[in-house]
Amino acid sequence: MAKQKKSIFVCQNCGYQAPKWLGRCPDCGEWNTLVEEFSATRPQRKKGPRVTPPAAITGISLDRETRLKTGLGEFDRTLGGGLVPGSLVLIGGDPGIGKSTLVLQALDQLARQGFRALYLSGEESPQQIKLRANRLSATSENLFVMAETCVEDVLDTLEHMKPHVLAVDSIQTVYTEAIASAPGSVGQVREVASRLMGVAKTSGMPVFLVGHVTKDGSIAGPKVLEHLVDTVLYFEGDRGHLFRILRSVKNRFGSTNEIGVFEMKDTGLEEVGNPSRIFLEERPQGVSGSVVIPCLEGTRPLLVEIQALVTASPLGMPRRTAVGVDHHRIALLVAVLGKRMGMELGDQDIFVNVAGGLKVDEPAADLGIISAMMSSFLDRPVPRDVVLFGEVGLAGEIRGVSQPELRMREAQKLGFSRCILSTGNLQGTKVPGNMQAIGVTSIQGLFEALFQ
Numbered sequence: 001m002a003k004q005k006k007s008i009f010v011c012q013n014c015g016y017q018a019p020k021w022l023g024r025c026p027d028c029g030e031w032n033t034l035v036e037e038f039s040a041t042r043p044q045r046k047k048g049p050r051v052t053p054p055a056a057i058t059g060i061s062l063d064r065e066t067r068l069k070t071g072l073g074e075f076d077r078t079l080g081g082g083l084v085p086g087s088l089v090l091i092g093g094d095p096g097i098g099k100s101t102l103v104l105q106a107l108d109q110l111a112r113q114g115f116r117a118l119y120l121s122g123e124e125s126p127q128q129i130k131l132r133a134n135r136l137s138a139t140s141e142n143l144f145v146m147a148e149t150c151v152e153d154v155l156d157t158l159e160h161m162k163p164h165v166l167a168v169d170s171i172q173t174v175y176t177e178a179i180a181s182a183p184g185s186v187g188q189v190r191e192v193a194s195r196l197m198g199v200a201k202t203s204g205m206p207v208f209l210v211g212h213v214t215k216d217g218s219i220a221g222p223k224v225l226e227h228l229v230d231t232v233l234y235f236e237g238d239r240g241h242l243f244r245i246l247r248s249v250k251n252r253f254g255s256t257n258e259i260g261v262f263e264m265k266d267t268g269l270e271e272v273g274n275p276s277r278i279f280l281e282e283r284p285q286g287v288s289g290s291v292v293i294p295c296l297e298g299t300r301p302l303l304v305e306i307q308a309l310v311t312a313s314p315l316g317m318p319r320r321t322a323v324g325v326d327h328h329r330i331a332l333l334v335a336v337l338g339k340r341m342g343m344e345l346g347d348q349d350i351f352v353n354v355a356g357g358l359k360v361d362e363p364a365a366d367l368g369i370i371s372a373m374m375s376s377f378l379d380r381p382v383p384r385d386v387v388l389f390g391e392v393g394l395a396g397e398i399r400g401v402s403q404p405e406l407r408m409r410e411a412q413k414l415g416f417s418r419c420i421l422s423t424g425n426l427q428g429t430k431v432p433g434n435m436q437a438i439g440v441t442s443i444q445g446l447f448e449a450l451f452q
Helices: 073-079 099-112 127-137 151-161 184-205 223-226 273-279 327-342 362-380 404-413 443-451
Strands: 005-011 035-038 090-095 118-120 144-148 165-169 208-211 229-239 241-250 258-264 270-271 290-297 300-312 321-323 348-353 386-388 418-422 436-440
Touching: 005 184, 035 073, 035 362, 073 229, 073 241, 073 300, 090 223, 090 386, 099 118, 099 127, 099 144, 099 184, 099 270, 118 151, 127 144, 144 151, 151 184, 165 184, 184 208, 184 223, 208 362, 223 290, 241 273, 273 436, 290 321, 290 404, 300 362, 300 404, 321 327, 327 443, 348 362, 348 436, 362 386, 362 443, 386 404, 404 418, 418 443, 436 443
Parallel strands: 090 208, 090 229, 118 144, 118 165, 165 208, 290 386, 321 348, 386 418, 418 436
Antiparallel strands: 005 035, 229 241, 241 258, 258 270, 290 300, 300 348
């Protein structure tokens, strides 16, 4: 008997299902995103004994999992110390940012250690992959390449070849014959990811999934894709800059705040061992509006330069532009300066930028941002040997942040001799070496410490 096909309308943005077509998705509110999909009804599975019987929690072994080192230290750091066997790792990022390059380099490093690595591409032919592999010097004999888009054929290949690690580039190009919708649709992405997850968990084979992103920067496809996988990594960066940031936003086996820093070159991605020094190499001397802050990305302290330009606006509505920081935070700090310090910036154009293409979203950057705006407005440079960190409240008070000693140690390594921070952070904090720590309680005290 032929299988009956059921027609449903699925939102391509959030995965909402409706029995009939709707112009607007009731769940996410997007327009014209419901697409008709057909799925064959599956026969009910007969009840039988479970493959893996339930086990008492007291009898489960706590042996630490063995992680595979990819050979890329920054990549391993972001993963939480290495690749966990049987894990699914989803890597997303803008087109051309370097996702395929990163995965191919990681597979080549694993192949050089004796692991059989399979690179599955649904977008490029083996000859095109070979051209990129030659440029990256990815020429290990244990690295195999396959161009295929049908998941059933892929699973047959995996059963016969039994590779140690698999990469799928990209998940939106692979389809299953069990669903009649087009590749990349919600149903296809969900079903293909579920099939690959089943293979990974039963065989212990780690799987990399490369995912496209939408115009708002999120990974294309249903959110259930991010729920299925164990780790979600975003590859960030600007094509105008050489540096790339690999950021972990979900990790079942490690911290979600770790980042890896890479530099894009003709020969591929190279690790950046000391990113703080590189981000500050071209810092201008004796120029107003430039300050350095120590920010934390996971367990790693980074010194970044924040630049601000405050100038009289020729427009009726002054511009507020922020690159690398939250523009809402800029508006808040401008209001605090006007109310608590009498610096009226309402008729000024304000531009704030984090040099190097980084994004800083922690409250510890408030003190650096407000210092840069004060410096540019007064046209008085901040001393070159000073770093600042702290949160600024609406009353103009300076609040403490986490890990002050770690931030100051990183600043001392790069030659900074003075640090301005919250008085609350200063109490009970061991100041490293010969660094001078200056505690302030308000933005008035910050002004006196910097410019008087």
